[in-house]
Amino acid sequence: MIDEIKTLIIETLNLEDVAISDIDADAPLFVEGLGLDSIDALELGVALNKRYGITLSSESEETRRHFASVRSLADYVAARRVR
């Protein structure tokens, strides 16, 4: 699941020159770490919805926690996916 989420991030966000092994599953996804921004968060939200049928609220504090790292996102997707 971790690698699947990494691949989804790389493909969805056009992260050229980034390989799965370059992404630390526990590092922050946004600002620090991978350096993604708010538009990337929205883009990932759409991708997660299309791929796994998960709907995330863009405002909630909970969503922020799930988006903290690849690992937290993978855990959340594994628990909540409907496809």
Added chain:
Amino acid sequence: MASLPEFSFRRWSAWAPAMSVADNWLAWARCETSLPDHEETAAVRAMPPLLRRRSHPLGRAALEALYAPELAYADQPIILCSRHGEIDRSAILLQALATEGKVSPQEFSMSVHNAIPGLFLIARQSRSPVIALASENRLALSGITEALVRLADGVSSVILIFCDAPLPMLFRPFVYNEPTCFAFALEMTAGRDYRLACNDTDTAPSQEADSAPMSDSALPLLRFILDERESALPLSADWRLSRLEAGHA
């Protein structure tokens, strides 16, 4: 009518597939070669990858021209002139909306006409002003006019960037289609090399202005500037760009 200010094009840069060096463009301007029918996307190595990933092929061509060392960009105002901009984004968004009902926030955020120079200025952390123009067949006239306004405002140098690309198939039946993706940048300053001339106020329209048909593309402007054989380039039914003789009074 008060005469319009004269001006110069001080520096230039250009990018198209297989046309990455100045000599390629000079040969093209002399009509020795035509733009190659070749698929290539500009590398834009000068831009951080996290920003570069947001650009499409047209944006990359424009960014490559803006980053070109020959242009020596120094935080001048930028005027982007493109008939369609990155219209492939609009096609992607419209088709996604029609088929899935969900659109990409990333595509949407970049689907404005000034997004390309915006990305460039974010990367440079510059607050220079940007104007983005679209026009059917008066792009060169619109851009030069806008640059003259900026120069009259007291700015000493303006960057004009022209870019367009082949249209998505969706739109091709309706309008002129550029055969190749291209971008060129011109640094325009006050000077004594060119002026805009109006056919109504000038007693004798030049032969060149009469004989050369107006183009749907901005490329003839670059050719006119690089290849100094012609003395005038028609920019609309009424206006032309005139090259001034060296040392004219």
